[in-house]
Amino acid sequence: xxxxxxxxxxxxxxxxxxxxxxxxxxxxxxxxxxxxxxxxxxxxxxxxxxxxxxxxxxxxxxxxxxxxxxxxxxxxxxxxxxxxxxxxxxxxxxxxxxxxxxxxxxxxxxxxxxxxxxxxxxxxxxxxxxxxxxxxxxxxxxxxxxxxxxxxxxxxxx
Numbered sequence: 363x364x365x366x367x368x369x370x371x372x373x374x375x376x377x378x379x380x381x382x383x384x385x386x387x388x389x390x391x392x393x394x395x396x397x398x399x400x401x402x403x404x405x406x407x408x409x410x411x412x413x414x415x416x417x418x419x420x421x422x423x424x425x426x427x428x429x430x431x432x433x434x435x436x437x438x439x440x441x442x443x444x445x446x447x448x449x450x451x452x453x454x455x456x457x458x459x460x461x462x463x464x465x466x467x468x469x470x471x472x473x474x475x476x477x478x479x480x481x482x483x484x485x486x487x488x489x490x491x492x493x494x495x496x497x498x499x500x501x502x503x504x505x506x507x508x509x510x511x512x513x514x515x516x517x518x519x520x
Contacts, residue, residue, distance in 0.1 A: 369435060369445060371450030374458035375432035381462035382425025382504075385469025389418025391395065392473035396480040405485060414480050417497045419471040421465035424508040428461045431515050444520045457514035464507035466468050472500040 372419070397411035432454060437444040446454075479493035 367446035367448045367451030371446050372452040373435045375429040375441035377462040378425040378458040379429040381463025383422040385466035386419045386422030389469040389473025393476035396477035400480055400484045407487055410483050411480050414476045417476050418469050421469035421504045424463050424504055425461050428458055428511045450520055453518050457511055461506040461511040468500050468504040470498050475500050475513055
């Protein structure tokens, strides 16, 4: 029965990584399309639009962190796999859901917001700092989800 617990825990780690990674991929793609348009008109804005394009990529990193924390928690990174009950495996899966779900949604949303901010940079490059605040506001919720997933996975006793 402990094998099923490990499966649930691994599913949690995979969910955190896959969903938040997908959100980042979508967001970076959306922002990249806008950045490419600006670059075709003014290549001197490369650094500014690249920074904006990179912002939605953080959700994938947050999911990866939770994935590593989870794998470490169940012993897959430490050498010996822990005896994880079904109940504990399900708890770990539930603890991984916040960053997975919020990472998916916020990554895509941050990409859209970053694309709009890239539009600001296209017309008024001196407003870069202000433009960056808009996608950064979306980031706040990804950070909150990272925090709750990290605290929840860490608090589970195996």
